[in-house]
Amino acid sequence: ITKMRRLVLTAVGHQEAEHRFHKLLSCLSHPPSYTCVRASTHLMCSSSAEEVSVQILPHPRIADVLILPVEGPRPVKQLSSEVVVGAQCGSAVLRGAHVFAPGILGSPKYMKAGDLVSVFSDLEGRCTRGATSFQGKKVFVGNGVAEMDRSTIFCTDEPARGIGIRMVEPLYRSPSFDGVLPSLVFLQNLPSVVVGHVLGPRPGERILDMCAAPGGKTCHIAALMGDQGEVVALDRIRNKIDRIRQNAQMLHLQSVQAHCFNSTQAVSSDPAQETEGPPFPPESFDRVLLDAPCSGLGQRPNMGSTWSLKEICSYQPLQRKLFHAAVRLLKKGGVLVYSTCTVTLAENEEQVAWALDTFPCLSLQPQEPHIGAEGMPGAGLPPEQLRLLQRFSPELSWEQTETTAPLPCRADSDTIGFFIAKFLKN
Numbered sequence: 001i002t003k004m005r006r007l008v009l010t011a012v013g014h015q016e017a018e019h020r021f022h023k024l025l026s027c028l029s030h031p032p033s034y035t036c037v038r039a040s041t042h043l044m045c046s047s048s049a050e051e052v053s054v055q056i057l058p059h060p061r062i063a064d065v066l067i068l069p070v071e072g073p074r075p076v077k078q079l080s081s082e083v084v085v086g087a088q089c090g091s092a093v094l095r096g097a098h099v100f101a102p103g104i105l106g107s108p109k110y111m112k113a114g115d116l117v118s119v120f121s122d123l124e125g126r127c128t129r130g131a132t133s134f135q136g137k138k139v140f141v142g143n144g145v146a147e148m149d150r151s152t153i154f155c156t157d158e159p160a161r162g163i164g165i166r167m168v169e170p171l172y173r174s175p176s177f178d179g180v181l182p183s184l185v186f187l188q189n190l191p192s193v194v195v196g197h198v199l200g201p202r203p204g205e206r207i208l209d210m211c212a213a214p215g216g217k218t219c220h221i222a223a224l225m226g227d228q229g230e231v232v233a234l235d236r237i238r239n240k241i242d243r244i245r246q247n248a249q250m251l252h253l254q255s256v257q258a259h260c261f262n263s264t265q266a267v268s269s270d271p272a273q274e275t276e277g278p279p280f281p282p283e284s285f286d287r288v289l290l291d292a293p294c295s296g297l298g299q300r301p302n303m304g305s306t307w308s309l310k311e312i313c314s315y316q317p318l319q320r321k322l323f324h325a326a327v328r329l330l331k332k333g334g335v336l337v338y339s340t341c342t343v344t345l346a347e348n349e350e351q352v353a354w355a356l357d358t359f360p361c362l363s364l365q366p367q368e369p370h371i372g373a374e375g376m377p378g379a380g381l382p383p384e385q386l387r388l389l390q391r392f393s394p395e396l397s398w399e400q401t402e403t404t405a406p407l408p409c410r411a412d413s414d415t416i417g418f419f420i421a422k423f424l425k426n
């Protein structure tokens with residue numbers, strides 16, 4: 001770590017590194033200034049999405065990306081009735097969601113359906129379920145109308161479902177896509193859409209998505225192939241497999257097959273054994289996507305993390321195990337894309353340096369589109385390799401983004417933190 005820190009500081013200078021770190025913290029705590037949706041180009045052309053009654057801008061370079069401006073932070077007056085929600089729920093509200101009942105931790109003692117309340121996000125996970133007041137660290141995310149009485153939320157045998165607070169004055173106003181054209185537009189962060197294009201699947205190919213749930217990228221891959229071929233989606237968590245299947249069904253995609261499986265064990269020990277599901281013989285796939293489980297530190301907005309350093313550092317070994325399986329499952333001449341939604345060197349550039357060292361058959365490839373920045377120094381990769389990596393670093397243009405640069409010009413830099421590397425297996 002000390003060596004890495006020295007390398008980073010030498011590369012950018014101490015003051016610049018400090019400045020950039022503070023900008024990173026600041027921009028990660030705000031949502032991006034737009035919502036990104038991916039149009040189902042296998043079902044329509046993106047121009048038909050104009051039927052939706054909100055301002056929609058096409059992305060200038062990526063044909064299936066539509067951008068919808070977000071308005072905020074808006075001046076919203078806080079009320080005396082307070083509802084406290086979990087940090088994840090609070091972040092979703094800042095990106096345009098209503099408050100769903102399971103996200104509610106505390107509410108006024110006599111809250112009734114129809115009451116106007118202020119919603120706060122519990123930053124440190126300290127509010128106990130059923131609290132009637134909360135003095136811990138919290139952030140105001142907007143005002144809403146209760147759709148349920150307090151007793152329905154907290155005092156039932158069955159956990160309450162559905163919208164608990166309908167947001168009427170959110171701090172950030174985003175277009176709501178709740179039930180709007182469900183088969184034609186899919187909410188997805190811009191770098192996640194870039195991943196599908198960088199993988200570059202072609203009709204008729206066999207593709208493996210190793211860590212697939214809830215299936216956003218799986219469905220994009222299938223759509224890019226015109227639903228011709230086979231997209232095998234694996235995820236270790238059983239109930240997340242249903243989400244992949246539901247998303248594929250909603251988007252009318254037949255080429256997706258989802259299986260619950262631990263992808264570190266997805267290579268068959270008997271290479272002659274051909275089965276429909278996992279494990280698979282080595283060299284079974286034309287392209288492999290490893291959208292790895294990661295510390296998720298690039299997610300926006302994120303106003304506070306309760307994770308320990310140990311937890312954050314725990315992902316590197318798992319990512320390497322998955323990488324071993326990915327390389328074995330890929331055909332010679334095939335493409336492997338590795339991506340994360342985090343900002344650490346350890347899970348990004350350092351993994352690339354390790355992979356190039358461990359698997360001499362791999363070489364880095366240019367990415368198309370390449371709308372993010374290049375890789376960060378500090379992991380020992382030479383400049384020509386850093387240039388082939390795509391790192392979405394919203395802090396790099398944070399001060400400019402805050403000004404009124406027109407969308408979609410600022411869309412490529414005002415993203416979540418994300419990382420993409422593309423390899424060819426020789």
Ligand SMILES: C[S@@+](CC[C@H](N)C(=O)[O-])C[C@H]1O[C@@H](n2cnc3c(N)ncnc32)[C@H](O)[C@@H]1O
Nearest residue numbers: 211212213214215216217235236262263291293
């Ligand atoms: C970053 S998320 C994937 C997001 C997904 N690619 C998308 O675009 O919708 C990582 C996923 O990896 C899954 N996962 C973690 N360890 C795994 C393993 N050993 N094998 C398969 N899936 C795993 C998690 O359950 C989680 O759903």
